[in-house]
Amino acid sequence: MADxxxxxxxxxxxxxxxxxxxxxxxxxxxxxxxQETWLRWSGVDLDEVRDRRAYLVRITTRQxxxxxxxxxxxxxxxxxxxxxxxxxxxxxxxxxxxxxDSVSMAMMxxxxxxxxxxxxxxxxxxxxxxxxxxxxxxxxxxxxxxRQIAHRARAHVAARRPRRTVSPAQARNxxxxxxxxxxxxxxxxxxxxxxxxVVLVGDGGGIKQAIPRPISGADRVARLLxxxxxxxxxxASMEPAQVNGYPALIVRLNGELDMVVAVRVDDGRIGGxxxxxxxxxxxxxxxxxxxxx
Numbered sequence: 180m181a182d183x184x185x186x187x188x189x190x191x192x193x194x195x196x197x198x199x200x201x202x203x204x205x206x207x208x209x210x211x212x213x214q215e216t217w218l219r220w221s222g223v224d225l226d227e228v229r230d231r232r233a234y235l236v237r238i239t240t241r242q243x244x245x246x247x248x249x250x251x252x253x254x255x256x257x258x259x260x261x262x263x264x265x266x267x268x269x270x271x272x273x274x275x276x277x278x279x280d281s282v283s284m285a286m287m288x289x290x291x292x293x294x295x296x297x298x299x300x301x302x303x304x305x306x307x308x309x310x311x312x313x314x315x316x317x318x319x320x321x322x323x324x325x326r327q328i329a330h331r332a333r334a335h336v337a338a339r340r341p342r343r344t345v346s347p348a349q350a351r352n353x354x355x356x357x358x359x360x361x362x363x364x365x366x367x368x369x370x371x372x373x374x375x376x377v378v379l380v381g382d383g384g385g386i387k388q389a390i391p392r393p394i395s396g397a398d399r400v401a402r403l404l405x406x407x408x409x410x411x412x413x414x415a416s417m418e419p420a421q422v423n424g425y426p427a428l429i430v431r432l433n434g435e436l437d438m439v440v441a442v443r444v445d446d447g448r449i450g451g452x453x454x455x456x457x458x459x460x461x462x463x464x465x466x467x468x469x470x471x472x
Contacts, residue, residue, distance in 0.1 A: 183225055184220060184221055184223070184225060187220075187225075187231045187235065188216075188217055188220055188235065191231070191232055191235050191236075192213065193469045193470060193471040194232070194236070194307075194471040194472070195213055195216060195235055195236065195239045196209055196210070196213060196468075196470070197278075197282070197470040197471055197472065198236055198239050198240060198243065198302065198303075198307065199212040199213060199216075199239055199242075199243045200266070200282070200470075201281060201282060201287070201290065201302045201306060202240065202243035202244070202247060202298060202299060202302055203243055203246060203247055203250060204263035204264065204287050204290070204291060205250065205263070205264050205460075206264045206266055206462070206463040206468070207264065207459075207462065207463075208246050208250060209243075211246065212239060212242045212243050212246055213239070215242045216235065216238045216239045216242055219238050219242075220234075220235060220238060233309075233313055236303070236307070236309065236317075237313070237316065237317045240299055240303065240317050240318075241317060243299070244295050244296070244299055244318070247295045247298070248295060251295075257384065257385075258383075258384060258385025259381070259382065259383055259384065259385065259389055259390075259391055259392075260380050260381060260382050260389075260390075260392065260393060261382060262284070262288070262380060262382035262453050262454075262455050262460075263284060263287040263288065263291075263423075264455070264460040264463060265284070265422045265423060265427070265439040265441060265455050265460065265461070265463070265464060266282070266422065266423055266463050266464075266468045266470075267420060267421070267422060267463065267464045267465070267466065267467050267468060268282070268421050268422065268423060268424050268467060268468055268469075268470060269421075269467045269468065269469050269470075270421065271469075272421070272424040272469075272470050273347050273421060273424050273425070275472065277306070277472070278306070278424065278470060278471075278472050279347075279423075279424030279425060280424070281302075281305070281306045282423045282424050282470060283341075283423050283424055283425050283441075283443070284422070284423050284425075284427075284441035284442075284443070284451075284453045285340070285341050285443035285451055285453075286340060286341070287423070288453075289336055289339045289340050290302070290336075292335070292339060293332055293335060293336070296318050296320070296328060297328055297331065297332040297335070298332075299314075299317070299318055300314055300318060300325055300328045300329050300332055301329065301332035301333065301336060303317065304329050305329075305333065305336075306472060307472055308472075311325050311326055311329070314329075341443050341444075341445060341450070341451075345444045345445075345446075345447070347425065347426060349444060349447060350425055350426045350442065350444045351419070351426040352447075353372055353442070353444045353447060353448065353449050354419065354426050354427070354428060354442060354444075354449075355419075356368070356371075356372040357369065357372050357373075357428075357442070357449055358417050358419075358428060360372060360401075360405075361404055361405060361408050361417070362408070362412075362417065364405050364408070364409055365405075366401055366402065366405050369401040369404065369405060370397045370398060370401045372448060372449055373397040373400060373401060373448060373449050374397065374445055374446075374448040374449060374450040375396070375397050376395060376396070376397075376450065377395065377396070377397050377400050377448075377449055377450055377451065377452065378393050378394070378395045378400075378450070378451050378452070379393065379394045379395075379400045379403070379404075379452040379454070380393045380451070380452070380453050380454065381454045381456065382453075382454065382455045382456065382457050382460070383456045383457055384456075384457030384459060384460065386456075386457055386458060386459065387437075387456040387457060387458065388456070389454065389456050389457075390403075400452070411432065414432055414433055415430060415431065415432050415437070416430070416431050416434075417429070417430055417431075418431070420439075420464075422439055422441050422464075423441060424470075425441065425442070426442075427439060427440060427441045427442065428440040429464070436461055436464060437456065438454055438455065438456045439454070439455045439461065439464060440452060440453070440454050440455075441453045441455075
């Protein structure tokens, strides 16, 4: 039988992983944060803890903030565009619309534009509904200051988030049309499923070949994709998956996982394509990840 500290940690582990991942955009770093959280939690006198969930979230957030600053330095020397680490997610994540939206690749990229404290405040308040006074204790600010930070962060995110949240079915339809057009080399059909201002971002991390900088415009993106697929069509396959709570595509080359393509869908058309090839970011695609609020 597990001791009370272990039982509490395991009971909230999926929640704590979700907090850390939304703070960092890196599943590997989120796992490291959970290890650090456990080390600190195991030394706490539980008789002094009124709310174990809140206490664990506080430790996790503080560790994530420390890790986020280190991660920021790593990103400065990263080769090419940096994208969040994709997660193969369980079906129930999509059923929680707010959670799915908060971990979508498009929203994770928006969170990247916030400062560390703003990100912590936004994630805790908007995703996990943590009280302002609890957030204040976590980030070492006054409650009034946290309310101001939350207001600024909400406005910042609102100006940059996807124009409108679409249903998984709409995203799936757009992705199915995209897949058929790429596989058949139908340039016009591909242009038709892409938004006029679509942006394609690739992340190879300097390990795998990827486009060195984002490409925008439906015609340019469509020509690049159809031409690229034509060169590997006999060796590659695409299959649907649920990644970060939304429909996505897994690309296999010679039967091995080569790339994950997540999308942002606006008004029925694909407005963002996020292609992750860096093998160091694909380890959490081997099994479903359970996320919790």
